[in-house]
Amino acid sequence: MIDLLSYGAFFLTMALSYSVICLGLNVQWGQTGLFNVGVAGFVAVGAYISAVLTTPETAERLGGFHMPIALGWLGGGLGAAFLSALVGAVTLRLRADYLAIATFGAAVVIQLVLLNLETITGGPFGIGFIPRPFGDLATNANAFGLANLVLMAVLVLVTYLVLEHLVRSPWGRVLRAIREDEDAARALGKSPERFRLQAFALGGFVMGLGGAAQAHFIGFIAPDNYLPTLTFQVWTMLIIGGAGNMRGAILGGVLVWGIWAMSGNLVSQLFPAEHQARASSLQIVMIGVALCAVLLMRPRGILGEVKTLSRHLGPRKPEDTVREG
Amino acid sequence: MTTRQGHALPPLQTTGLSRSFSGFKAVDGMSLSLHKSELLGLIGPNGAGKTTMFNMLAGSLPSSSGSICIHGRDVTGQDARTRIGHGMGRSFQIPKPFPHMTVLENVLTGAQNQTGERLFGACFQPGRVRRDEHAAVEKARGLLDFLLLSHLEGQMAAVLSGGQRKLLELARLLMADPDILLLDEPAAGVNPSLLEQIMDRIVTLNTQHGKSILLIEHNMQMVGRLCSRVVVMAQGRELAQGRPDDVTRDPDVIRAYLGDAA
Ligand SMILES: Nc1ncnc2c1ncn2[C@@H]1O[C@H](COP(=O)(O)OP(=O)(O)O)[C@@H](O)[C@H]1O
Numbered sequence: 037m038i039d040l041l042s043y044g045a046f047f048l049t050m051a052l053s054y055s056v057i058c059l060g061l062n063v064q065w066g067q068t069g070l071f072n073v074g075v076a077g078f079v080a081v082g083a084y085i086s087a088v089l090t091t092p093e094t095a096e097r098l099g100g101f102h103m104p105i106a107l108g109w110l111g112g113g114l115g116a117a118f119l120s121a122l123v124g125a126v127t128l129r130l131r132a133d134y135l136a137i138a139t140f141g142a143a144v145v146i147q148l149v150l151l152n153l154e155t156i157t158g159g160p161f162g163i164g165f166i167p168r169p170f171g172d173l174a175t176n177a178n179a180f181g182l183a184n185l186v187l188m189a190v191l192v193l194v195t196y197l198v199l200e201h202l203v204r205s206p207w208g209r210v211l212r213a214i215r216e217d218e219d220a221a222r223a224l225g226k227s228p229e230r231f232r233l234q235a236f237a238l239g240g241f242v243m244g245l246g247g248a249a250q251a252h253f254i255g256f257i258a259p260d261n262y263l264p265t266l267t268f269q270v271w272t273m274l275i276i277g278g279a280g281n282m283r284g285a286i287l288g289g290v291l292v293w294g295i296w297a298m299s300g301n302l303v304s305q306l307f308p309a310e311h312q313a314r315a316s317s318l319q320i321v322m323i324g325v326a327l328c329a330v331l332l333m334r335p336r337g338i339l340g341e342v343k344t345l346s347r348h349l350g351p352r353k354p355e356d357t358v359r360e361g
Numbered sequence: 362m363t364t365r366q367g368h369a370l371p372p373l374q375t376t377g378l379s380r381s382f383s384g385f386k387a388v389d390g391m392s393l394s395l396h397k398s399e400l401l402g403l404i405g406p407n408g409a410g411k412t413t414m415f416n417m418l419a420g421s422l423p424s425s426s427g428s429i430c431i432h433g434r435d436v437t438g439q440d441a442r443t444r445i446g447h448g449m450g451r452s453f454q455i456p457k458p459f460p461h462m463t464v465l466e467n468v469l470t471g472a473q474n475q476t477g478e479r480l481f482g483a484c485f486q487p488g489r490v491r492r493d494e495h496a497a498v499e500k501a502r503g504l505l506d507f508l509l510l511s512h513l514e515g516q517m518a519a520v521l522s523g524g525q526r527k528l529l530e531l532a533r534l535l536m537a538d539p540d541i542l543l544l545d546e547p548a549a550g551v552n553p554s555l556l557e558q559i560m561d562r563i564v565t566l567n568t569q570h571g572k573s574i575l576l577i578e579h580n581m582q583m584v585g586r587l588c589s590r591v592v593v594m595a596q597g598r599e600l601a602q603g604r605p606d607d608v609t610r611d612p613d614v615i616r617a618y619l620g621d622a623a
């Protein structure tokens with residue numbers, strides 16, 4: 037029973053960290069239509085920056101700045117936002133497919149850098165001893181698990197509220213206008229390039245933040261965590277939950293992580309140890325099947341896109357109705 | 362709807378404006394000036410180059426040669442955004458509403474310099490955002506009243522008829538407070554009852570609000586009623602200009618139009 041509780045908390049905390057990352061992708065794809073196929077790279081940047089900032093000093097690599105965890109998360113988000121802005125500035129003015137190629141390339145390069153820049157990233161072994169929130173509770177597994185779950189849930193909630201606030205603000209309205217008719221928006225003095233770049237960087241920030249929070253929860257990171265599989269997972273989460281819907285992104289994170297974790301358990305029980313590495317590709321198959329099933333039954337995802345309306349649009353007051361133009 | 366005051370120079374002036382599409386000269390050396398508070402008609406048969414001319418004026422299409430000045434400032438190489446900033450706005454021949462946004466939201470999108478449209482403002486300046494937005498909503502509702510769309514403010518723009526879309530586009534454009542309006546066939550495809558009202562609103566904007574308006578129109582009768590001066594374009598060039606009555610009697614103009622009909 038107690039095991040179940042702490043496993044449940046562990047599972048949900050992990051799932052919610054994916055929800056944060058998925059919220060970031062929703063800003064880029066769901067709200068703005070920007071096709072980022074390098075999600076893993078931006079998540080990795082957030083995770084590594086936060087790890088380097090917060091770990092204690094060590095002889096094996098440069099850095100270990102021993103900063104507070106909150107600063108690490110902020111740094112991770114800002115680093116990923118900066119990288120997104122850079123990639124976006126180079127490619128967003130070009131045709132849409134260039135963004136896909138560039139983000140994919142960026143993710144590959146980032147992975148290689150993590151693998152080879154041993155003096156900072158620890159190379160293939162990665163970075164361990166990343167401080168975990170509520171680390172002093174670690175002796176009591178349940179309290180530790182629950183505290184982390186609450187923290188991650190708060191992070192999801194705050195991210196959700198801030199992003200909802202933004203898509204309902206005049207800024208979000210212009211973003212929608214650009215998506216509906218770029219020429220008309222431009223003729224009204226809005227710069228599609230600027231708004232897209234901002235949305236891309238904002239999405240990158242959220243992905244980096246999610247990556248950082250996840251890294252601190254697990255406690256160690258390595259380049260292998262940030263392979264294209266991660267990008268595939270996050271995309272599946274968004275599509276299954278419902279692109280263009282913030283709640284869908286959160287739900288998708290939890291559901292797909294659930295399928296992933298369960299199929300992982302199944303594989304480890306059904307297959308002998310020597311076949312497990314290969315059998316684990318069945319996990320990807322499982323997500324693929326789930327994806328197909330959802331696309332067949334609910335093409336717009338479980339929750340689907342919501343109609344967003346701006347705030348401040350109260351009904352017209354009576355004295356407003358009589359006036360000359 | 363305030364009007365910028367005190368510009369002695371013509372609000373809009375072009376010299377030798379040209380545009381070719383792979384060798385084909387769609388607009389070929391057009392020099393034209395729009396006077397302050399004038400309602401100038403730009404007419405001509407289909408394919409004469411009127412819309413191409415507008416696209417260059419509005420900054421959505423680069424010109425091949427020639428220059429464009431707004432209130433005496435050369436804006437030839439600048440984008441649509443700067444031109445809106447200088448007080449010039451355009452409507453499209455085929456209206457471009459944002460279909461899945463409400464009528465009111467469509468109009469609000471025309472507002473300029475909104476705190477809430479900056480990411481920083483939207484995050485950190487809630488008070489200013491609310492004030493700006495409140496003022497914008499008031500103004501947008503005033504414009505919707507003026508353009509007879511108030512009863513539709515909460516509807517998605519996708520449900521509007523062709524004529525209502527033209528009105529919506531005009532409202533959205535006026536939201537930016539331009540003093541120069543480029544209107545591309547505001548009456549095309551509009552049913553007769555709405556047509557009178559659109560024409561009436563254009564005249565009001567011109568006479569009561571002092572807007573300088575360049576109006577593309579295919580329909581000579583309508584131009585005759587609205588404009589005191591027209592420029593006739595054919596095959597990318599200026600064919601004639603003057604009072605509508607005189608121009609419609611010009612044999613060259615008649616030939617250009619008949620040629621189009623044949
Ligand atoms: N983007 C374009 N590419 C190629 N040809 C064009 C383009 N836009 C307009 N044209 C051509 O330029 C000519 C003028 O078109 P247009 O300006 O739309 O005429 P009008 O508005 O007077 O009917 C037409 O022959 C049209 O086919």
Ligand SMILES: [Mg+2]
Nearest residue numbers: 411412413454
């Ligand atoms: Mg035309």
